[in-house]
Amino acid sequence: MSLELLGLGASSRVVYTLMLERPGLDLAGLQAALGIDEAELRAALDDLADLALVRWARPGAESDPPLLTDPDVALTAMITRRQVALAEQQAQVEQSRAAITELLALRSSAPAGSTAPDSERLLGVSAVRDRITDLARECQREIWSFSPGGPQSAANMSRSRPLNEETLDRGVRMRTVYLDSVRNDEASIEHARWLTERGAEVRTVPTLPLRMLVVDRELALVPLDENDSSAGALLVSGRGIVAALSALFVSVWKGAHPLGQRRARQPERPSEQEQQALRGWVQGDTDHLVARRLGVSERTVRRISDNLAERLGARSRFELAARAMEAGWLCADDLV
CATH class of the missing domain: 1.10.10.10 (Winged helix-like DNA-binding domain superfamily/Winged helix DNA-binding domain)
Known part of the structure; x- marks a missing residue:
């Protein structure tokens, strides 16, 4: 470690x-x-x-x-404190996400002609891509982004490279958070390495609250429909909501792991990805929803389930959840 x-x-x-x-x-x-x-x-x-x-x-x-x-005692106590702090940070992220999602839902559901003056509705993928190009070229200081969905498509990576290179060459600070699942995709890893070699910063987390782009902490781009990014996006400039989205990014960024950094974990404990899967199941999520949040296939989710069941000696999802609670892998807050 x-x-x-x-x-x-x-x-x-x-x-x-x-x-x-x-x-x-x-x-x-x-x-x-x-x-x-x-x-x-x-x-x-x-x-x-x-x-x-x-x-x-x-x-x-x-x-x-x-x-x-005693090093064993001291380091174990430090790890425990770190885990508690991360759990508190995750709770704050989820609370922020819920509040922000509610605000964005109110704006994105408004009729086309009644969009607030501090927001702009972009309908369709082409409109969103064109606006992202404009935002990147107008950016002065920094661009932050959440990129859920797991491994990136070859077309998206190829299409984004010229604009990313142009933006980084201007000295813009670029920070991107991907899902941990990209670490298993060589093409996505190669693209992330390409970004970091040019000065970008890349980190990963087990799950992300939404797809998002924050520009100079003055503008933020979020999807109109969290479940369908092709529907379009909402560009917001209101100081309050951009500040909230910026705070959400910073909170997630602090708990994310830099690409290339060796992941520290106790062998007897579940990985962060396994932990997120467990939380999803006890909250009633289907394998399909867990897979989408983790950015992996449903087959991978079933493999995670089988592996956890084998380690805990469980024969059903219900028994798996019960044994995970007994083992301290889940707590009461995970049930909410």
Whole structure:
């Protein structure tokens, strides 16, 4: 597991690694071995103490040699805190998504002639593509996007490359979140690598709340129909709703995993994709809906189910859910 993922800065990681390798070093020994000044060393030790990875033998006795907390205990506690924080973040994302979806539904269902002045309805795929081209060329600072649907089609990837290259060459910061399922598609991975080599940032998550494009935090493009992106899109410029959509992106981005980063996971625990599938089933979702949210085939969803059932010794979906609750893989909040 990368210690950086647990919130350790560069100096703290170096200090902690040395203390693991050479326990018992006092402050002078640590400073001499690392070749850093006392202020930097103490700042690193303060960070490690805040994370309960080190402690002082006596309260307030920072001149004493720092002591290592049992690494297994400390790192397990850190992972647990991280999991709790991610669960809280996921709950906030879902709450934001529900509120935003309600607002967008009110706007997108309005008659064609009554669209609010801070929104623009785009009907059909061609109109949406043309508007995206205009937005990318007019963008000054940054473009953020959610790209659900799993592996990207060859046609879409090929069509988007010239515009993406032109946008990135202008110094626009581009951030994209895909579904984890793209990691199993070589063509999608190659396209994502192509983007990152040109300066874009790409991350993945198990599920995404909706398809979305945010431009300069001033405009946002979302589908008219969440279940049918070909119907068209709604371009909104109202400060309140764009701020909400921007906050939703930031929240998802913080919990997403950079492409190419090795995914840290405890072998006995379900993966994030498996966890999302379990949550969907206990909430009454069909395999078709779970597959669409994860961006995978229904066959893959059934394979996930079979694998989980085998690991938990379950013979039905009902029993699988019950055993997942017993194992701590699901909690009461997952049932809502």
